[in-house]
Amino acid sequence: MSRVCDLTGARPKSGHNVSHSNRKTKRRFLPNLITKTVVDPTTGESVKLKMTARALRTLSKNPKKFGGKITAMAKKNL
Template sequence: MSRVCELTGKGPITGNNVSHANNRTRRRFLPNLNDVTLMSETLGRTVKLRISAAALRTVDHRGGLDGFMAKARESELSARALKIKKEIEKSLTAA
């Protein structure tokens, strides 16, 4: 399982551990990923995703999964999230 947020594309970045003697060793900064179940009002069902804590706050701020997907860039979304976005758009145009 990769350490990448399915909604924002946020992944590991690299940096340095710096000791008191200013010795530098490489390290990885991992995103704070959580397995969450989000409700889609348009689809009428829940969706399980692995997203970062920052993305979860953004989903809440934009009014839920449907609001987030409406504004999300397709280049940042994972394949599963892109499929969900297409389902939501299709459901909105049919209704």
């Protein structure tokens, strides 16, 4: 399962765990992904998307922002 947001394209990022003595070890920062079924506003079709919590908030506040991408994902899934 790839950890990529379908709407924003958010991917895992790399960084360091830093201890009190300032030693650094590699780690990954994963996006907060949610699998959600979204209804396409133009066609009325439902599409299952993997999106970040931030994209879900944006979508609930302003549904037109990702409208084109949701339509494209609906066509791709069919």
